[in-house]
Amino acid sequence: MKNKRKSAGILSIVLILSIIITACSGGNSGGNGNAAAPDNASGTSDTNSATGADNEPAVAEEHDPVTIKFISWKDGTYNELYELFHKKYPWITIEQVPVNGQSIMEIIAALEAAGTPADVTEIDADLITFEQNGLVEDLTPYIDSSPIFQEASLPQGFFDTMTFNNKKLAVPMVDVPMWVLVNKDLLAKHGVDMPPNDWTYDDFREIAKKLTDPDAGEYGVTTQPEIQMRLLSTKAIADGHAANLQYMNEDFTQSVMATPDVMNDVKWLQEFVTKDGSMQSDAAATASGNVTREFINGKTGFAIGGDWVLPDLKKNAKFNWDVLPFPRGEVSQPGYSIYGPLSLLAGSKHKEEAFLWLSFQFTMEAQKWKIDQGANASVADPELTAYYDQAPIWQDKNIEAVKIAQKNAVIQPGATVPGWSEYNWNNILNEIIFGERDINDIIPETEAWNKKTTELRATLTQ
Known part of the structure; x- marks a missing residue:
């Protein structure tokens, strides 16, 4: 053989x-x-x-x-x-x-x-x-x-x-693990204590608002695709809206991205830009010199990072930083790993x-x-x-946060999902959250991909 x-x-x-x-x-x-x-x-x-x-x-x-x-x-x-x-x-x-x-x-x-x-x-x-x-x-x-x-x-x-x-x-x-990066100096400046390791997504949102001071060019959350790519789909699992990362069902055969619960999760993060003002849109970040796109600049409170960011942070960060596990949702506290x-x-x-x-x-x-x-x-x-x-x-x-992230990690799918490269979960959500794309575009995109992956799977398993 x-x-x-x-x-x-x-x-x-x-x-x-x-x-x-x-x-x-x-x-x-x-x-x-x-x-x-x-x-x-x-x-x-x-x-x-x-x-x-x-x-x-x-x-x-x-x-x-x-x-x-x-x-x-x-x-x-x-x-x-x-x-x-x-x-x-x-x-x-x-x-x-x-x-x-x-x-x-x-x-x-x-x-x-x-x-x-x-x-x-x-x-x-x-x-x-x-x-x-x-x-x-x-x-x-x-x-x-x-x-x-x-x-x-x-x-x-x-x-x-x-x-x-x-x-x-x-x-x-x-x-490859991921954590929520925390700017502890910005927390201290705004009188906010370091959150506990069992913090919630509500805590994340409220603290982000407290850390935001547009006059000082400071925002609660870094304008980075990682927030949408990693945090949002992890929240969907934490709240019981999806079984796997990237809004996949239990056996990785279909996307649930177009379900009402997941679309409400998308609206939740979109409101950081459109309602709370704690995260800049792509256009606003560009207009302000792109400072808020990089956590290492010290102007944002939270970001998502993995092992690849550690050397640069340890060597070049001019502020006190730490890590937290991904927040707790309504049913669990999953992490994210690749x-x-x-x-x-x-x-x-x-x-x-x-x-x-x-x-x-x-x-x-x-x-x-x-x-x-x-x-x-x-x-x-x-x-x-x-x-x-x-x-x-x-x-x-925060070593305990690192241990929690390792223990609770959910693995990113894709390598053995038929048609994965055509699943437009990432671009469309970036364009909705950081841009002006209509959130309802999720529905036809998801329906089309679910049909395609089903057809491909049938040919590959014959």
């Missing part, structure tokens, strides 16, 4: 090259929410957390040296993790193949054609396209026989967003060694290293939960 899949990958090179533009149109654009997870940009850790028995070489027997080609955007930031892996498996070296703005499918095809196939890749489009072209392995048999995976306690639904037709097509390279898909390529000549790199991501030393960079632990383990308290990146910050 694996040889058959490899042959399919090679024979489909021409097809792949012909569909690169359409297959990757959802890649990193903000237009459809199918952006690849941002790189963990905080570089090497402040301390070497990966010490002790876990970091000893896996076996003492002799092995022929193997080099694993890993297609990645990491741009040098994961060199330390590569070294930790090499220390554990001394006969295996990770060679990063840079993306450099190319389509990953194009890189795979070029390496196959040259006779030097890649082994592992991050994913820049939907996983279904990769699977349909025979490019990625079904990881199920590898995972089922892996001691590392058998010993790891993984969260419920861990593979939901990376499974299609009962095939596990990827594992998370990194679990998985960066990591797949084993069907054309790999070193599948056993390549899977060791995938499984290594879930060892204790790799998990601690990622916490040091600001990422979530993907494995549920008391030792990892306790490690948040030791991680230098979170010293003097």
Whole structure:
């Protein structure tokens, strides 16, 4: 079966090259929410957390040296993790193949054609396209026989967003968490206490109004797409209006964005601009010099951020900042997280060694290293939960909020949803909330996409 899949990958090179533009149109654009997870940009850790028995070489027997080609955007930031892996498996070296703005499918095809196939890749489009072209392995048999995976306690639904037709097509390279960023100096200036970790969406709105002083150029909320992209769809889950992020139903087959409850959620955030004045519209932000588009400028009270913002904030912020979990809604307090898909390529000549790199991501030393960079632990383990308290990146910050965000995280969908790149949930809501688009446009847009994804799913599962 694996040889058959490899042959399919090679024979489909021409097809792949012909569909690169359409297959990757959802890649990193903000237009459809199918952006690849941002790189963990905080570089090497402040301390070497990966010490002790876990970091000893896996076996003492002799092995022929193997080099694993890993297609990645990491741009040098994961060199330390590569070294930790090499220390554990001394006969295996990770060679990063840079993306450099190319389509990953194009890189795979070029390496196959040259006779030097890649082994592992991050994913820049939907996983279904990769699977349909025979490019990625079904990881199920590898995972089922892996001691590392058998010993790891993984969260419920861990593979939901990376499974299609009962095939596990990827594992998370990194679990990218998000929090509400808080400007504590602005809170203090306006006589507002730091909210507790069980704060509510009503608290969020009321505090945002208190922090707003247009004469001083200060606003409660940063004018950023992340507020709509992350906070609004999380609120829909928190209030029981949607089962999953991006307004998806329980089994990711339909959008509920056009339901009355979700449309009322959209109106709720729109009123921050049109009624409260605590968040600027796109036009107003542009007219005032775009200062309120960036939390780091110190002129806004709240923003949404993930691990990628931490290095810049720690280095350059001129004010006292902290983090809070996403607020509590009427039924729950979910958080928001992105998985960066990591797949084993069907054309790999070193599948056993390549899977060791995938499984290594879930060892204790790799998990601690990622916490040091600001990422979530993907494995549920008391030792990892306790490690948040030791991680230098979170010293003097609201560590309990970080733990809550990790515990309550809901994973962004999309990688295995048919037609996801055509689901216009992101652009339309930006245009409604920050612009002047009619909110009722949501209804025909959602109905059309629900019809299309249903039709596509039927063809893919035949």
